[in-house]
Amino acid sequence: MMRVAARLKRVPTTNNGTNVAQNAFKNSTRRYLNTHSMTQYNDSDEVQQIRQSVRSICADFPGEYWRELDKVEEYPTDFVKAMTESGFLGILIPEEYGGSGLGLKEATVVLEEIHRAGCNAGAAHAQMYIMGSILHSGTTDQQTRFLPKIASGELRLQAFGVTEPNSGTDTLSLQTKATQNADGDWLINGSKMWTSRAEHSDLMLVLARTGDGSEPRGKQLTTFLVDMRDQPGLEIKPVKTMMNHSSTAVFLENVVAKKEDIIGGIGGGFKTVLKGMNAERVLIASECIGDGRYFIDKATEYASEREVFGRPIGQNQGIQFPIAQAYCELEAAALMVNLAAEKFDRGEDIGAEANISKHLAAEASFKCGDECIQTFGGFGFAREYDIERKFRETRLYRVAPISTNLVLSYVGEKILKMPRSY
Numbered sequence: 158m159m160r161v162a163a164r165l166k167r168v169p170t171t172n173n174g175t176n177v178a179q180n181a182f183k184n185s186t187r188r189y190l191n192t193h194s195m196t197q198y199n200d201s202d203e204v205q206q207i208r209q210s211v212r213s214i215c216a217d218f219p220g221e222y223w224r225e226l227d228k229v230e231e232y233p234t235d236f237v238k239a240m241t242e243s244g245f246l247g248i249l250i251p252e253e254y255g256g257s258g259l260g261l262k263e264a265t266v267v268l269e270e271i272h273r274a275g276c277n278a279g280a281a282h283a284q285m286y287i288m289g290s291i292l293h294s295g296t297t298d299q300q301t302r303f304l305p306k307i308a309s310g311e312l313r314l315q316a317f318g319v320t321e322p323n324s325g326t327d328t329l330s331l332q333t334k335a336t337q338n339a340d341g342d343w344l345i346n347g348s349k350m351w352t353s354r355a356e357h358s359d360l361m362l363v364l365a366r367t368g369d370g371s372e373p374r375g376k377q378l379t380t381f382l383v384d385m386r387d388q389p390g391l392e393i394k395p396v397k398t399m400m401n402h403s404s405t406a407v408f409l410e411n412v413v414a415k416k417e418d419i420i421g422g423i424g425g426g427f428k429t430v431l432k433g434m435n436a437e438r439v440l441i442a443s444e445c446i447g448d449g450r451y452f453i454d455k456a457t458e459y460a461s462e463r464e465v466f467g468r469p470i471g472q473n474q475g476i477q478f479p480i481a482q483a484y485c486e487l488e489a490a491a492l493m494v495n496l497a498a499e500k501f502d503r504g505e506d507i508g509a510e511a512n513i514s515k516h517l518a519a520e521a522s523f524k525c526g527d528e529c530i531q532t533f534g535g536f537g538f539a540r541e542y543d544i545e546r547k548f549r550e551t552r553l554y555r556v557a558p559i560s561t562n563l564v565l566s567y568v569g570e571k572i573l574k575m576p577r578s579y
C-alpha cells in the first residue's frame with residue numbers, strides 16, 4: 158500500500174492527516190456496490206489503492222460539475238488540475254523522469270475509475286499517452302528536456318495532430334507539409350481537424366509530410382513536437398460537437414518546429430505514431446469499461462427502486478435481462494482490456510488485443526448506455542440524471558480514435574488473413 162503512495166505525487170490527506178481516499182471510499186461505498194466487477198479479482202494492493210485514490214478525487218467532481226461545463230461547453234480546468242497534482246497523469250512516465258513509473262495496467266485502472274465515477278477523462282487522458290512517442294521513439298536529450306516537465310504538469314502535451322479535413326482513416330494521404338529552412342528548422346503548413354484540447358496544450362505532436370513522393374508511402378511522414386506557444390502562424394478554431402470534448406480545427410502557416418524536436422527521425426513519423434496507438438486504444442477501452450460500469454450501476458439501482466404497477470421494474474425480466482446481457486458483454490470486454498494491458502506491460506506485442514479490446518469495450522459501453530436509458534424511461538433523457546450526457550460521451554469511442562470498421566478490417570485481414578480491402 159505504501160509503495161504506490163510514495164510513487165504517486167500526492168495521495169490526498171484530510172486536515173487531520175488521514176487518507177482522504179479511504180474516507181471518500183467509505184462515503185461512496187453504496188455507489189459502487191451494485192456492480193460486481195469480475196476483472197478486479199487479481200487487483201494488487203497497489204491497484205486497489207489507485208482505485209480508491211482516484212475515487213476520492215472524483216468525489217469532488219460530481220454530476221453537477223460536468224453538467225454545468227457541458228452546458229457552457231467549457232474545459233474542466235479544476236478537474237484536470239486535481240488529476241495533474243495527484244500525479245496520475247504522469248503514471249506511465251518512468252521515475253527517473255519524475256513520473257510514477259507504473260504500467261499500462263495501472264493507467265487503465267485510473268481511467269476506468271474516472272469514468273465509472275461519472276467524470277470524463279477526455280480532457281486530460283492525452284497527457285498520459287501522447288508522451289509515449291517521446292518515451293519509445295525520442296532521443297535521450299528529448300526525454301530529458303520534456304518528460305520531467307510533462308510529469309509535473311509544467312508542460313501540457315495534450316494535442317495530437319494527425320487527422321485532417323481530407324484524411325482521417327487514410328492517414329498516409331495527409332497533406333500537411335513540412336519544409337526545412339536555412340537554419341535546418343522546419344516550417345509546417347496545412348490544417349488539422351479534430352485536434353482535441355489544442356487550446357489547452359503547450360505542445361502538439363504533429364504528423365506532416367516531409368518526403369518528395371519518391372519514398373515508400375510509409376516513409377514520407379515525420380512526427381514533430383511543436384511548441385504551440387508564441388507561434389503567430391498557428392490558428393485554433395473550436396469545433397462544436399455533441400459532447401463537450403474541446404475539439405478544434407488547427408491551421409498551420411509557417412509554424413516552426415525545431416530541428417532537434419523531430420521524434421523518431423525524418424520519414425519515421427508513421428511508425429512513431431503507430432507505435433503509440435496500441436497503448437492509446439487500450440486506455441480508451443478502459444474508459445469505455447468505466448462508462449459501462451457507471452451505466453450498469455445506475456440501471457440496476459433504478460430498476461430496483463422504481464416501482465410501476467406496484468412493483469420494482471427490475472422484477473420484470475424485460476428490464477432485468479437486457480441489463481444482465483449488457484453486463485455480461487461488458488465483463489468480457491473488461492477481461493480483454495486487462496489481458497491487453499498485462500501483455501503490454503510484459504513487453505509483448507498487443508496489436509490484436511488492443512484493437513479487439515477497444516472494439517468490444519466501445520460496443521459494450523454503448524449497449525450499457527442504451528439499456529440504462531431504456532431502464533430509466535423518460536428520465537433517461539433528463540439532463541439532471543447525467544445518463545444522456547454519459548451516453549453522448551461514450552458514443553464517440555465507436556468512431557475515435559479508430560472506427561469500428563477499421564478495427565474489424567484489422568481483425569479480418571491481419572489476424573484472420575483474409576484479403577485486404579485497401
Ligand SMILES: Cc1cc2nc3c(=O)[nH]c(=O)nc-3n(C[C@H](O)[C@H](O)[C@H](O)COP(=O)(O)OP(=O)(O)OC[C@H]3O[C@@H](n4cnc5c(N)ncnc54)[C@H](O)[C@@H]3O)c2cc1C
Pocket residue numbers: 316317318319320324325326327350351352353354398402404553556557558559560561562563566578579
Ligand atoms: C471528438 C473527436 C475527437 C478527436 N480527436 C482527435 C485528435 O485529438 N487527433 C486526431 O488526429 N484525430 C482526432 N479525431 C479524429 C478521429 O481519429 C477520426 O474521426 C477517425 O479516425 C475517423 O476518421 P474520419 O472521421 O476522417 O472518417 P473517414 O476516414 O472519413 O471515414 C468515415 C467512415 O467510413 C469508414 N471507412 C473508411 N474507410 C473504410 C473502409 N476501407 N472500409 C470500411 N469502412 C471504411 C470509417 O470507418 C468511418 O466510419 C477525433 C475525432 C472526434 C470526432
